[in-house]
Every structure is written in structure tokens, then in C-alpha cells.
Amino acid sequence: MHFSKGRFSSTLIVLATMLVLFSMPILAGMAIANVASDDVSQSANLSAETIQGLRGHLNDYIKKDAQLRNWKLLETTITVSSQESSGAEVTAIFDIERKFRLNFAKAEEAPAVKGRLAFMKEKSGRLSAKQLRAANKEVEIWQHDIADYIANNQDCFERIKVVGILDSNGKLTPGTIKFYSEGPLGGDYVAISHDKIPTPQAVEKAAYDTISATVKEAEKDKKVSSTATYYRLMARDYANTYTSNTSLACQSGNSTKQDKNYYNLAAYATWYQCNDCANYVSQACNYAGIPRTGGSWTPYLSCWINCDYLTTYMVLNDNWLFATNNNINECVAGYPFELYTPLSGGSRDYYHVMMMVSNDGTTRFYSAHTSDRKQKVWNGATYVQYFKIPSNVY
Numbered sequence: 001m002h003f004s005k006g007r008f009s010s011t012l013i014v015l016a017t018m019l020v021l022f023s024m025p026i027l028a029g030m031a032i033a034n035v036a037s038d039d040v041s042q043s044a045n046l047s048a049e050t051i052q053g054l055r056g057h058l059n060d061y062i063k064k065d066a067q068l069r070n071w072k073l074l075e076t077t078i079t080v081s082s083q084e085s086s087g088a089e090v091t092a093i094f095d096i097e098r099k100f101r102l103n104f105a106k107a108e109e110a111p112a113v114k115g116r117l118a119f120m121k122e123k124s125g126r127l128s129a130k131q132l133r134a135a136n137k138e139v140e141i142w143q144h145d146i147a148d149y150i151a152n153n154q155d156c157f158e159r160i161k162v163v164g165i166l167d168s169n170g171k172l173t174p175g176t177i178k179f180y181s182e183g184p185l186g187g188d189y190v191a192i193s194h195d196k197i198p199t200p201q202a203v204e205k206a207a208y209d210t211i212s213a214t215v216k217e218a219e220k221d222k223k224v225s226s227t228a229t230y231y232r233l234m235a236r237d238y239a240n241t242y243t244s245n246t247s248l249a250c251q252s253g254n255s256t257k258q259d260k261n262y263y264n265l266a267a268y269a270t271w272y273q274c275n276d277c278a279n280y281v282s283q284a285c286n287y288a289g290i291p292r293t294g295g296s297w298t299p300y301l302s303c304w305i306n307c308d309y310l311t312t313y314m315v316l317n318d319n320w321l322f323a324t325n326n327n328i329n330e331c332v333a334g335y336p337f338e339l340y341t342p343l344s345g346g347s348r349d350y351y352h353v354m355m356m357v358s359n360d361g362t363t364r365f366y367s368a369h370t371s372d373r374k375q376k377v378w379n380g381a382t383y384v385q386y387f388k389i390p391s392n393v394y
Contacts, residue, residue, distance in 0.1 A: 045085045046092065053172045054092045054162045055080075061179055061194075062096060062160075068197045069363050071100040074153060081159065081247060088166045093182075095245070096158045102149035102360055110146045111200040112361025113139075115207025127215060134218035137393070138211050141332055142361075149360050156358075156365050157245045158182075158377040161189050181379045184339065184354060186371030187255025190379055203361045210330050228290060230389045232334025235288035238264075239355035239367040242280065243374045250274035250370060257371040270300050272370075279305045280369035281336050281353045288334065293317075307338060307350040320387040328384050331356045331364070337386035348385070356386065 055078060066073045081093040104110050108117065116139050127135060159182035165173045180189035198206070242264045250258035256274045263271055264283060272279055282304045286292060296313055297303045303313040314320035320336075331337050335356050340348040354368040357375055364378040 046083045046090055047170070050090055050166070050170070050172065051080065051083060051092055054090070054164060054177075055094065057164070057172075057177045058094055058096075058160060058162050058179070062098070064194055065197070066098070066100065068194055070103045070200075071098075072103040073098060073100050075099040089163065090166055090172075091161060091163045093159060093161045095247075096160060097245075098156050098158075099153050100156075101151075101153060102146065104146070104150055107143045107146040107150065110150075110361065111203035112207045113142050113146055115204040115209075116142060116211045118204075119208050119211045123212075123215070128219070131215045131218045135211055135215050138214050141393075142207075145333060145358075146360060149358070154358065156375050156377055157373065159245075160192070181377065183379070184352060184366070184368060184371065184373070184376075184381070185255075186257045192379055196380075198362055200362075206327075206329055207361060210327070229392045229394065230285075230289045230334075231394050232288060232332065232389070233394075235284045235334040235355060236357045236367075238284040238287045239280070240357055240374060242283070243367050243369060243372050245374050245376070246372050255371075257373075258369070259372055262372070263369075268299060272305065274370055276369040277353050278307050278310050281355055282310060284355055285336065290314075307353050310353065311338065311350050314387065320389060328364070328378075328380075328386055329359075329361070331386035331388075332359050333357050335386055335388055337366070337384060339381055340383050340385060342383060348383075350385075 058078065059076075062076065062078075063073070075098070077097040079095050081095050083090075083092040085091070102110065107113050116135075120135060120139060124132060124135065161180040161182070163176075163178045163180070165176035167173045179192050181192045182188070183190055242262060244259050244262040246257050246259035246262075248257060248259050250256045250273055254274055258274060258276065260271050263276075263280075265271070268279070268283060270279075279300065282297070282299075292298045295301075297310075297317075299305075302309040304310065328337060333356055336353055337356055338350045338354070339352040340350045343349055352368075354366045354373075356364060356378075357367045358365040365375045366378050367374050367376070
């Protein structure tokens with residue numbers, strides 16, 4: 001979440017961004033290991049049998065989940081975060097950490113690469129020099145990242161709520177089990193199911209369509225200054241280094257999670273309680289090569305710590321470019337993305353920014369502050385926008 005923001009139209013945001021130079025900021029491993037937690041007494045609402053039953057359903061769910069994502073699971077750790085009951089309905093929230101590798105022999109077998117290569121085979125001879133550069137860059141990025149996910153162990157985190165109904169004998173009723181994944185703000189949960197995971201065929205088609213759109217937009221892309229080289233994997237690594245999967249509330253009674261002990265306090269002593277997301281993403285982008293202006297985009301002015309101002313500044317200064325189709329599935333590691341509320345007249349109220357840290361075409365992970373999350377599985381949102389650097393990306 002950004003720090004202290006009102007409802008601005010796009011015009012006012014631009015004006016405020018221009019004025020920010022003269023004002024203070026608006027404050028604003030190859031065997032699967034299922035490690036079970038024996039500590040289920042933290043909330044003695046549910047019996048050990050019920051907890052183990054819910055855990056068993058979850059374990060089955062995440063094993064199939066890994067198969068559909070084409071992961072080779074190396075290790076799975078499941079711990080109980082909380083539990084409660086309401087009448088016959090029982091709920092347990094579990095923290096799941098998984099270590100895996102993407103289960104392809106080589107990057108070219110992954111649907112996200114296959115679709116792009118199919119496009120290049122069909123169309124590359126008809127592309128302009130600028131379009132060909134853009135298409136080759138996209139293929140290069142995806143081949144590199146997928147090869148990394150195949151060759152090296154990957155880690156991810158997910159917090160899942162499992163809900164079921166007990167029968168008159170206190171047994172879990174078959175067919176009543178439902179699963180919900182924690183959303184990016186902390187405390188919010190969205191329903192999840194296996195049918196929401198795209199098929200390989202769908203991913204391959206999406207990859208083909210994506211590079212086709214890249215080629216069409218290439219002529220409109222703005223040229224970034226040659227001094228503004230963006231090393232996206234440095235942004236990813238920074239984001240993963242300075243956050244955590246904490247269960248600590250940012251303040252009493254608040255569902256937002258935060259633990260400043262993982263923050264880069266040596267370089268950035270100022271942090272924002274319950275509202276550090278833009279500050280964190282700005283740090284990562286600066287570390288990856290986007291230069292500070294010495295004026296508007298510098299710690300801790302509005303364009304650095306506020307989602308709306310950060311968005312406007314980056315677009316106006318040609319460092320970031322809006323993706324025209326809002327397709328978060330295209331967002332690669334090291335690119336920021338935001339949640340927003342649509343406003344009248346087509347403007348947007350941005351309220352939370354995160355860093356994409358992994359994308360294999362089927363599954364995406366993000367890292368963020370407030371709520372603090374590290375390599376968390378992304379399960380979608382209604383209104384989300386990502387940014388890409390139009391050139392000079394490595």
C-alpha cells in the first residue's frame with residue numbers, strides 16, 4: 001500500500017508530480033518431504049484428528065497442484081498458522097513452503113517458450129528491424145528464465161485456508177472441503193481450484209499472442225536513455241533479499257503483515273508502518289539501474305513512496321511503459337506490478353505495488369512489503385497493471 005493518498009484523477013496526479021519538486025512528500029532434494037507441524041495447540045478449538053484431516057486434504061491438493069504446474073517437487077513443508085470453528089464449520093490456515101524444479105528437459109519444451117518460438121518461425125522474416133529486436137529480446141528473456149527454473153531449485157510460499165464441515169459424529173464431511181489462498185494485502189483470501197491453472201496448450205497460445213502484441217507495439221515504444229540500463233534480475237534479487245513471509249501484524253488489530261527486521265535499514269533507515277510497498281519497490285528499481293533524479297524520485301519524496309505518484313513519474317519520464325493489454329501473465333521477473341481501483345473517465349487509483357520475481361508462463365511469484373511476502377504464489381486479482389521497460393533491459 002502506498003502512504004497517505006487520496007482519490008486523484010489522472011490530471012491531478014500529473015500536476016502533483018510536477019509540483020513535487022517544490023514540496024515535501026505527501027506522507028502519507030529429490031524425495032518429497034512433507035514436514036508436519038506438531039504444534040496444533042496454539043488455538044485449541046479443533047481436535048488433532050480434525051487438523052490432520054484438513055492437512056491431509058491440503059496435502060492431496062498441493063501434490064496435484066504441482067503436477068498441473070509441471071513442477072518436480074523436492075520438498076514440502078506444511079505448518080499450521082491458525083485454526084478456528086464456527087458451529088459445524090472448521091477452518092485451518094496453513095503455511096506451505098515448497099522447493100521444486102520446473103520439470104522440462106530444456107527451456108524450448110516449456111509452453112511459454114514454445115509459443116514464442118512458433119511465432120518467430122512463422123513471422124520473423126516479415127518483421128522490421130525494430131520489431132525483430134523486440135521479439136528477439138522477449139524470446140531471450142523467457143528462454144533465460146525458464147532455463148534457470150529448470151536447472152536450479154526454486155522456492156515458493158503460499159498461505160492457504162482450508163474449510164470443511166463436520167458431520168454429527170465430528171468427522172469431516174466428504175465434498176465440503178474448500179481452499180482459499182491469501183491475497184496480497186494480508187487477511188484477504190480468494191477461492192482457488194485446480195481448474196484455474198492454465199493448460200499447457202493455453203499457455204502456449206498466450207505466449208504466441210503475447211509476442212505478436214509485442215511486435216505490433218514495438219514501433220510505438222519509447223526509447224529509454226542509454227544511461228538507464230535496467231538489470232531486472234537485480235531488482236528481483238533485491239526484492240527477495242529484503243522481505244519475509246512474516247505472520248507479524250504491522251500494528252495491533254491490523255491484518256497487514258510486516259517485519260522491518262528484514263528491511264534494508266542500513267541503506268534506508270526510514271520505513272513506513274503498514275504502508276511500505278512503494279518505498280520497497282523504488283529501492284529495488286533504483287538498485288537495478290533506474291537512476292534517482294535528485295529531485296522528485298528520491299527517498300523519501302512522494303514519487304518514491306506513493307503508488308500513484310510513482311506510477312505517474314515513471315511513465316512521464318519514459319523509464320517505464322504501460323503494458324497496453326493489462327495481461328499480468330506476461331510480467332517477467334524484475335518488473336513491478338500494481339493493484340488499482342478504476343475511476344470515472346478511465347483513470348485509475350493505484351493502491352498497492354509489488355515486484356514480480358518469477359514467471360514460467362503458468363505460475364507467477366511476487367515479493368512485496370506490507371503485506372510482507374517473499375516468493376509468494378500469485379493467484380490473481382481483478383484490477384492489476386504491470387510495467388515493462390521498453391529498452392535497455394538485461
